[in-house]
Amino acid sequence: MADTRPSNSLAVISRRMLIATAFAALPATLATKAMAARGQVITILGDSITAGYGLPQADSLPIRLHAALERLGVANMVRGAGVSGDTTQDGAGRMDFSIRPDTQVVVVALGGNDILQGVDPKITRANLDRILTRLKERHMGVVLAGMRAPREIGAGYARDFDAIYPSLAKLHGVTLYPDLLAGVARNKALNQADAIHPNAAGVQVIVNRLAPVVARELAKRP
Numbered sequence: 286m287a288d289t290r291p292s293n294s295l296a297v298i299s300r301r302m303l304i305a306t307a308f309a310a311l312p313a314t315l316a317t318k319a320m321a322a323r324g325q326v327i328t329i330l331g332d333s334i335t336a337g338y339g340l341p342q343a344d345s346l347p348i349r350l351h352a353a354l355e356r357l358g359v360a361n362m363v364r365g366a367g368v369s370g371d372t373t374q375d376g377a378g379r380m381d382f383s384i385r386p387d388t389q390v391v392v393v394a395l396g397g398n399d400i401l402q403g404v405d406p407k408i409t410r411a412n413l414d415r416i417l418t419r420l421k422e423r424h425m426g427v428v429l430a431g432m433r434a435p436r437e438i439g440a441g442y443a444r445d446f447d448a449i450y451p452s453l454a455k456l457h458g459v460t461l462y463p464d465l466l467a468g469v470a471r472n473k474a475l476n477q478a479d480a481i482h483p484n485a486a487g488v489q490v491i492v493n494r495l496a497p498v499v500a501r502e503l504a505k506r507p
Contacts, residue, residue, distance in 0.1 A: 292488075294506055295401075298307070307400065311372050311443070313490070314328070315483070323360060323362040323412055323432055324359065324360025324361040324362060324364070325360065325361050325389045325390070325503050325506065326361070326362045326363075326364065326385070326387050326388045326389055326390075327350070327354075327361060327362070327363045327364070327368050327388070327389065327390045327391070327392060327499060327503070328363075328364045328365075328383070328384045328385070328388045328390075328391050329346065329347055329364070329365050329366060329367060329391075329392040329394055329418070330366045330369040330376050330380060330383060330384060330391055330393050330394065330395065331346075331365075331366070331376070331394035331395055331434055332367055332368065332369060332370065332371045332372075332376075332395060332398055332431075333367065333368075333369035333370065333371075333390070333392070333482060334346060334397065334482060334483065335347065335365050335366065335367025336365060336367035336368060336369050336395055336454070337365070337367070338369055338482050339477050339479075339482050339484075340484070340485060340488065341485075342450075344485040344488055345421070345488070345490065346365065346367075346374065346488050346491060347363045347364065347367075348363070348365075349489060349491075349492040350363050350492045350495065350496060350499070351363040351419055351496075352381065352492075353492040354496050354499065354500060355491060356496075357496060357497065357500050357501065359374070359500050359503060361503070364385070364469060365425075366383040366384060367394075370398060371395065371398060372395070372401055372402065372404060372409075372412070373395045373404075373408075373409050373413050373416070373453055374404075374411035374412050375395055376393075376395045377412045377413075377415045377416050377419075377443035380419060380420075381419070384420075384425070385463065386423075388425055388427060389425065390425065390426040390427070390431055390499060390503055390505060391411070391425050391426070391427050391428070391505045392422075392427075392428045392462075392495070392499065393416055393417070393427060393428070393429050393430060394430040394465050395412075395413070395416075396409060396431075396432040396446075396449070397432050397481075398437070399446075400414050400434045400435075400446065403438075403442075404446060405452055406442065406445040406446045406448075407445075409449055410449045410452070410453065411447065412444050413416045413449060413450075414427075414456075414457075415452055417453060417457040417459060418457070419427070421457060425494075426459075426460075426502045426503070426505060427451055427457070427459040427460065427502075428450070428458065428459070428460045428461075428462050428495075428499055428502050429453065429454050429459050429461050429462065430450075430462045430464075430465040430495070431447070431449075431450030431461065431462065431464050431465065432446075432452070432462045432464070432465060432466070433446075433447055433464050433466070433470070434446040434447060438465070448461065451463070455468065460498060460501070461499050462495060464493075465481070465491065466491070466504050467492050467494065468488040468490050468494065469483050469491060472487070474486065475487035475490060481498055489494070499502030
């Protein structure tokens with residue numbers, strides 16, 4: 286969740302435009318062939334945890350999730366749409382070009398940077414609501430991965446923030462994965478030196494728990 290983005294707003298916009306252009310340049314036939322060859326497509330819309338911050342690519346969450354699903358017998362392709370430092374507002378702003386049309390299931394894994402920046406839970410909720418509404422319009426399955434705010438920042442804030450995910454999952458009728466960092470948060474052996482980002486062992490704990498949930502959501506898709 287570390288913010289490694291350029292401070293200059295024009296640079297940020299340029300980077301996002303480049304990403305959008307890259308996605309748009311991919312021929313539809315190529316995407317279709319890849320899906321047929323490699324199975325159902327999952328996109329993880331997230332931040333630095335999704336982007337694999339501090340890890341070799343082979344140990345990143347998208348790569349490990351792909352392997353975990355393969356072990357469950359699910360042919361799949363996992364696309365990591367994670368940008369370090371992204372808040373829910375950032376994710377909502379780029380979701381249309383970050384999530385390609387051939388995606389069957391989107392894992393929405395945003396909110397950690399909202400906590401770090403002290404974003405009002407009402408704003409976080411509105412951003413996630415916008416994301417889920419748009420994904421429903423695009424007829425995509427969703428696994429909403431929750432985040433839990435540390436009580437040290439204020440019991441009231443933590444209570445309001447934690448309530449966002451189950452509330453929205455119920456409202457939109459999507460699958461809830463209550464806590465992306467369950468079993469990993471605050472465990473020194475499973476985190477990098479910053480005590481925020483999972484190490485390779487921590488990522489494996491996450492995907493071992495997350496993969497069956499994603500597999501069940503994929504099974505619902507036509």
